[in-house]
Amino acid sequence: MSGIIDRILGKKSVRNEVAMALSNRLSFENSQCDRFLLTKVLTEGTVSETEYMLFQKKLLLLELDKQQAIEAELDLLSQYIAMVKMLMPAGFLLKWENRFQPEKELLLPPLILFPMVQHAVTNGYNGMSSHPIRVRLSGSSKVLLFEVSHRANHYLEGQFKHTLIEDFRNRLEFLFPERHSLLLNSNSNTCRATLTIHF
Numbered sequence: 001m002s003g004i005i006d007r008i009l010g011k012k013s014v015r016n017e018v019a020m021a022l023s024n025r026l027s028f029e030n031s032q033c034d035r036f037l038l039t040k041v042l043t044e045g046t047v048s049e050t051e052y053m054l055f056q057k058k059l060l061l062l063e064l065d066k067q068q069a070i071e072a073e074l075d076l077l078s079q080y081i082a083m084v085k086m087l088m089p090a091g092f093l094l095k096w097e098n099r100f101q102p103e104k105e106l107l108l109p110p111l112i113l114f115p116m117v118q119h120a121v122t123n124g125y126n127g128m129s130s131h132p133i134r135v136r137l138s139g140s141s142k143v144l145l146f147e148v149s150h151r152a153n154h155y156l157e158g159q160f161k162h163t164l165i166e167d168f169r170n171r172l173e174f175l176f177p178e179r180h181s182l183l184l185n186s187n188s189n190t191c192r193a194t195l196t197i198h199f
Contacts, residue, residue, distance in 0.1 A: 015177070023170030025064055030164055031114035032059045036122045037080075040087040047086045055079055059111070067107040070100070070144075074137075077113055084121055093132035102141040106199070109175055113137075115168035116148040116193045123162065124150030124191065131190070142199055149192040160184045160191070172197075 033056075041052045058076060062068070078096075085092050120133045131151035139145045165184070172180050172195070179198045186192070 015173075017174075020170050020174035023167045024174045027115060027164075027167040027171040028064050028109075028111055030167060031111035031118060032062065034080075034118055036118070037083065037087070040084075044087050047083060052083070055083055062110040064110070066110065068110050070102070070106045070108050073108050073110070073113055074098070076111070077117065080114070080117070095132050095134050097134075097136045099136070099138040100144070101139075104141050106141050106144075109171075112171075112175075113146055115164050115171075116146065116195060119160070119162060119164050119193070120148050120150040120191070122164070124152070144195075144197045144199070146195040146197075147192065149190055152186055152189055152191050160186070160193070165193075 037052075041047055041049070058079075081094055081096070085094075117133075117135060124133060125131065133148065133150045136147040137145070169182060172182055176197055181194075181196045183194045184192075185194075
C-alpha cells in the first residue's frame with residue numbers, strides 16, 4: 001500500500017543499504033552451503049563424503065567481495081549439477097544451453113548464477129523427461145541473460161515465495177541497482193526465472 005501511495009505522491013523509496021548488504025551476504029552463503037544438497041548427501045549415500053567435501057571446499061574458499069571469471073562460475077555450477085545428478089538416482093533431468101559469447105573476460109560476483117538453479121532443483125519436479133529443468137545462458141560482455149525453467153510444484157502455494165529467491169532479489173538490487181531485471185513467471189505447468197544483467 002505504501003508503495004502505491006509513494007508512486008501517487010511521487011516519492012522515491014529509500015534503499016536500506018544495511019538490510020540489502022545482509023541479504024547479499026545471506027544469498028551468497030545460502031549458495032555456498034546448500035541445505036538441500038547437504039541433506040541429500042547425508043541421507044542418500046550415493047556420493048562419497050570425500051567427493052562432497054572437495055566440492056564444498058571450493059565453495060567455501062570463495063569470498064563474497066571477490067569477483068571471479070564467468071568461466072569459473074560456470075565450472076562450479078556444472079559441478080553442482082553433476083553432484084545433484086549423483087544424489088538423485090531415481091531421476092534428475094536438466095538441459096543446459098550455453099550461447100554466451102563475451103568479447104572480453106567478464107567478472108561476476110561469486111555464486112550469482114546459483115540461486116535460480118538451486119531453487120529449481122529444490123522446489124521443482126525434475127524427473128520427467130517431458131519437463132526437465134532447462135538452463136539457458138546467452139549474451140555478451142555488455143549484457144548477460146540467464147533463464148531457468150522447471151515443472152511447477154503444485155504443492156507449493158507460491159512458486160517463488162522462498163527465502164532463496166527473496167534474498168537473491170535483494171542481492172541483485174544491492175549489486176546491480178538499475179542494471180538488472182529478474183522476471184519470475186509461473187502457470188499451471190511451468191515456472192520460469194529470467195535474469196538480465198547489464199554491465
